[in-house]
Amino acid sequence: MEEREPARNAEEADLLVRRIQDGDREAFKELVGAYQQRVFQIAFAFFGNREDAMDIVQETFMRMHQKIGSYRKGYSLQGWILQIAKNLCVDYFRKHYRRRREHEAGVSLDDIQVPAEESVSARRAGELKDLLSRSIRLLADRQRTIFIMRHYNQFQVEEIARMLNISPGTVKSLHFKAVQNLKGRLSPYLGVSR
Amino acid sequence: MTSCGRGKEELVAYLLGELDHEEARSLERHLEGCPACRRETADLKCVLNGAAAVGNDVRRAMETVDWEALPERIARKVFDRPENRTAPRGARRLFAPFVLRPAAAGLAAGIVLGALAAFLVFRPHPPHTAPGGDYYASSEFLDRIELELARRETLSYLDRSQNLIQDFLQPAALESGGLWREGSGQQRAASLLQKKKYINPQLERRQMAKAKDICNQIELLILELAQIGPDLSDEDRAHIQERVDDSRLWLKINLLKEELQDNEVANL
Numbered sequence: 520m521e522e523r524e525p526a527r528n529a530e531e532a533d534l535l536v537r538r539i540q541d542g543d544r545e546a547f548k549e550l551v552g553a554y555q556q557r558v559f560q561i562a563f564a565f566f567g568n569r570e571d572a573m574d575i576v577q578e579t580f581m582r583m584h585q586k587i588g589s590y591r592k593g594y595s596l597q598g599w600i601l602q603i604a605k606n607l608c609v610d611y612f613r614k615h616y617r618r619r620r621e622h623e624a625g626v627s628l629d630d631i632q633v634p635a636e637e638s639v640s641a642r643r644a645g646e647l648k649d650l651l652s653r654s655i656r657l658l659a660d661r662q663r664t665i666f667i668m669r670h671y672n673q674f675q676v677e678e679i680a681r682m683l684n685i686s687p688g689t690v691k692s693l694h695f696k697a698v699q700n701l702k703g704r705l706s707p708y709l710g711v712s713r
Numbered sequence: 714m715t716s717c718g719r720g721k722e723e724l725v726a727y728l729l730g731e732l733d734h735e736e737a738r739s740l741e742r743h744l745e746g747c748p749a750c751r752r753e754t755a756d757l758k759c760v761l762n763g764a765a766a767v768g769n770d771v772r773r774a775m776e777t778v779d780w781e782a783l784p785e786r787i788a789r790k791v792f793d794r795p796e797n798r799t800a801p802r803g804a805r806r807l808f809a810p811f812v813l814r815p816a817a818a819g820l821a822a823g824i825v826l827g828a829l830a831a832f833l834v835f836r837p838h839p840p841h842t843a844p845g846g847d848y849y850a851s852s853e854f855l856d857r858i859e860l861e862l863a864r865r866e867t868l869s870y871l872d873r874s875q876n877l878i879q880d881f882l883q884p885a886a887l888e889s890g891g892l893w894r895e896g897s898g899q900q901r902a903a904s905l906l907q908k909k910k911y912i913n914p915q916l917e918r919r920q921m922a923k924a925k926d927i928c929n930q931i932e933l934l935i936l937e938l939a940q941i942g943p944d945l946s947d948e949d950r951a952h953i954q955e956r957v958d959d960s961r962l963w964l965k966i967n968l969l970k971e972e973l974q975d976n977e978v979a980n981l
Contacts, residue, residue: 544792551784559778560771569774577787584791655764669729670764671771676731695722702760 532596539587551580554597557672558604564667565608567652575611579604598682601668609660654704662697669694717747724754728761863915867924868973870908871966874931877901878962881938882954902939906932924973927965934962 538546555576562575582603590599655663664683668674676694680687726732727740744751881898909932916925934956941949957963 542792544788547791548784548788551787552780555780555783556775559775563771563774564768567770569777572774573778576783577790580787581791652770666764670761671768691722691726695725698725698757698760699721701764702756705760705763 529593529595533592536587536590536592536596539584547580547584550583550596550600554600555580557597557601560671561601561604561664561667562608564652564655564671565612565663567656571611575604575607578607582607595681598684601672601682605664609664612656650705654701657704658697658700662693662700665690665693666697666701717749719743719747719750721753721757724750724757728754728758859915863912863921864973866908866912866915867921867928868970870905870912870928871931871970871973873901873908874905874935875963875966877905877938878934878953878957882950882957896943899939899941899943902935905935906939909935924969927962927969930960930962931966 535546535550539550558576558579559572562572562579563569565575566572579600583600586603590596655666658666661683665679668679668682669676674682676687676690680690683690723732723736723740727737732740744754877898909928912928913925916928934953937953937956
């Protein structure tokens with residue numbers, strides 16, 4: 520499904536929000552349809568798995584509906600929703616951090632007794648991808664959020680700055696730190712120089 | 714900064730296509746003559762390409778989601794919950810004073826709840842007894858207590874076992890006056906073996922098969938530790954370390970502890 524076009528301007532967004540505040544189910548569905556994929560992209564990049572990402576998508580819109588009364592007129596609707604999504608991701612990530620770290624090793628309590636039967640090359644390719652997503656997940660919260668928004672949501676620096684309510688310079692600087700940290704973590708594996 | 718003094722931020726911006734045409738041309742000219750910047754650019758490109766590979770996973774995962782159906786599914790969860798069913802306009806008007814004045818509504822609710830609480834506290838209440846006169850607790854309640862006890866006992870056993878194994882694997886355990894030399898390690902191992910006997914029936918009764926299996930593996934290891942005398946050697950330690958590594962015991966213990974801490978015993 521192609522993502523529906525998000526509300527084009529602040530007036531449209533305000534109207535949509537007002538309809539939702541009035542209990543308009545169709546307006547709510549319209550809004551979910553417009554932003555669901557962007558929320559999914561952020562959540563998937565945080566957790567690296569579809570199930571958690573889907574939970575975050577659902578939770579984000581349920582939370583948004585609960586808080587719809589606190590939406591400030593004229594504020595970026597997309598920014599507001601993605602802020603909710605990001606906060607949920609960070610909370611969930613912190614709460615389940617230890618468990619995730621174990622899962623990052625590619626195991627769970629149920630499958631640790633089953634030896635892997637992959638070929639060496641497949642395992643290496645899998646490890647490389649795991650390492651990449653793990654490295655992204657190990658970034659500091661703000662670096663991770665900005666890196667994800669920049670690369671997976673394809674947002675421009677100014678858009679991210681507006682959504683996170685920080686300056687474009689800060690976005691650039693945090694993004695740069697994220698890239699540097701990733702490079703540091705991946706260097707030994709990829710054979711690049713530090 | 715690269716060794717030539719050029720900012721690395723500029724290289725990242727270049728790779729992301731964020732430099733304007735003039736800036737990009739200027740940097741390309743610089744790259745031609747600067748091996749350090751070329752190497753740095755190649756490194757950064759590697760990282761960004763790698764991140765893009767993870768991005769492909771996101772796209773693949775997105776293809777598996779039914780995006781058409783999702784808004785309705787979420788709407789159902791939001792609107793079809795009893796507390797979210799919208800009251801008809803007439804009813805809304807009836808409750809308008811409370812809707813419009815949350816403080817007044819909160820106060821009224823507080824008074825009602827306070828009165829109810831006072832009634833519950835001060836009313837004369839006979840002890841909850843079974844028809845025969847004995848004190849009575851539901852089997853469900855007793856079940857929950859028993860489950861909670863089994864959970865706590867198992868967690869304590871896992872913690873103590875981990876501590877003992879960790880202490881044993883420390884080089885200090887071998888030194889004179891160390892854990893094993895003075896015998897306290899063996900005593901702790903013996904005490905853990907006793908404890909395991911105590912939790913065995915609980916694990917059995919609660920059908921905690923996975924927990925039982927892991928606790929049994931720990932027990933075998935502890936048994937070995939208990940049999941190691943004060944003159945333990947580097948080989949003994951290496952052997953135990955190998956056993957722990959081979960069985961991935963540490964990981965299993967950690968995962969089990971997390972599951973128990975999350976109260977997921979029922980599914981074990």
